[in-house]
Amino acid sequence: MSDKWIQQPIKLLDEQAAESARLRQAQLTKPAGSLGRLEKLAIALAAMQGTEQPQMRKAWVSVFAADHGLAQAGVSAFPAEVTAQMVHNFLNGGAAIAVLAKQQQMAFEVVDVGVNAEFTPQPGLVIAKVAKGTASSLTGTAMTDSQCLAALEVGKQAADRAFQAGVDCFIGGEMGIGNTAAASLLIAKLTGSDLAPLVGAGTGLDAIGLAHKRQVLAQVMAQHQALDARDPLAVLACLGGFEIAALAGAYLRCAQLGLPVLVDGVITTAAALVAEQLAPGAKHGWLFSHRSVEPAHQACFDALQVQPLLQLDLRLGEGSGAAIAWPLLQQACWLHNQMATFAEAGVAG
Structure with missing residues (x-):
């Protein structure tokens, strides 16, 4: 049995998507860092999926x-x-x-x-x-x-x-x-x-x-x-x-x-x-x-x-x-994607 597939490279994280997700987190209507590790979880998922707004549907x-x-x-x-x-x-x-x-x-x-x-x-x-x-x-x-x-x-x-x-x-x-x-x-x-x-x-x-x-x-x-x-x-x-x-x-x-x-x-x-x-x-x-x-x-x-x-x-x-x-992964994404930004909500940042 061939083991050649084992040597294939892994897919690298998308650091640009992670940075965009970090910037979005900073604009959401909450004190910075107040959602703790759920914020980091959303950013990690953004890097894995290569998008600012990751989805965990199924x-x-x-x-x-x-x-x-x-x-x-x-x-x-x-x-x-x-x-x-x-x-x-x-x-x-x-x-x-x-x-x-x-x-x-x-x-x-x-x-x-x-x-x-x-x-x-x-x-x-x-x-x-x-x-x-x-x-x-x-x-x-x-x-x-x-x-x-x-x-x-x-x-x-x-x-x-x-x-x-x-x-x-x-x-x-x-x-x-x-x-x-x-x-x-x-x-x-x-x-x-x-x-x-x-x-x-x-x-x-x-x-x-x-x-x-x-x-x-x-x-x-x-x-x-x-x-x-x-x-x-x-x-x-x-x-x-x-x-x-x-x-x-x-x-x-x-x-x-x-x-x-x-x-x-x-x-x-x-x-x-x-x-x-x-x-x-x-x-x-x-x-x-x-x-x-x-x-x-x-x-x-x-x-x-x-x-x-x-x-x-x-x-x-x-x-x-x-x-x-x-469900924690889903909730991290829902919060990250659906919370309003300070600008959208008309709240002073």
């Missing part, structure tokens, strides 16, 4: 689902079978992200990039299975190089679908039992951080389960001590998952296309970290929706030097936090 959600060989080592409070069961729940509209997407009229799809099950083709499901789950990083690499590239390609294709549909924002979600373990490993390796403080309870491990998870992940890191942290593709293939690779591919492709991204929780942010290391500067086309209670999330923000929009003590994943933050 969002696209792709939830990537895959299983992890590492889950067999007991790093999650739930059995691996839950991944496939949750795919059915997404498609039936019962999962949190499905509810939020329906409520906000978002385009919604579930992408099977590596679930250890077979699904009947149906509306809303994209079957793009690389394999029935990764291998265990405890005993070897999670993915072969070709599998990693294939999963990145699945994400690229999702971003292409969103772009061709003419949406204003891409939201990536994930489902995969064991994927907070994979995310913690990736973040620790790529940032050079100590692993133990980054390992959280994930789906709800108790103290004994958390201690076991930390022990298993420490063994994984020791197994791959020679892995070069400066090679993000090698790190992703060794420690990641198919859904994380697909997310990284989607974020990278969105940066190339100039399609704004709203990143969700710790797993999606780990994917964003990979994509940023593949294409430095890609992060400027992304917004980060919230800070999870997973401890690795803040380490990821520190490495990326970004700030999330919300902190609601969320730890669900699926893209749910990004869907919750989506």
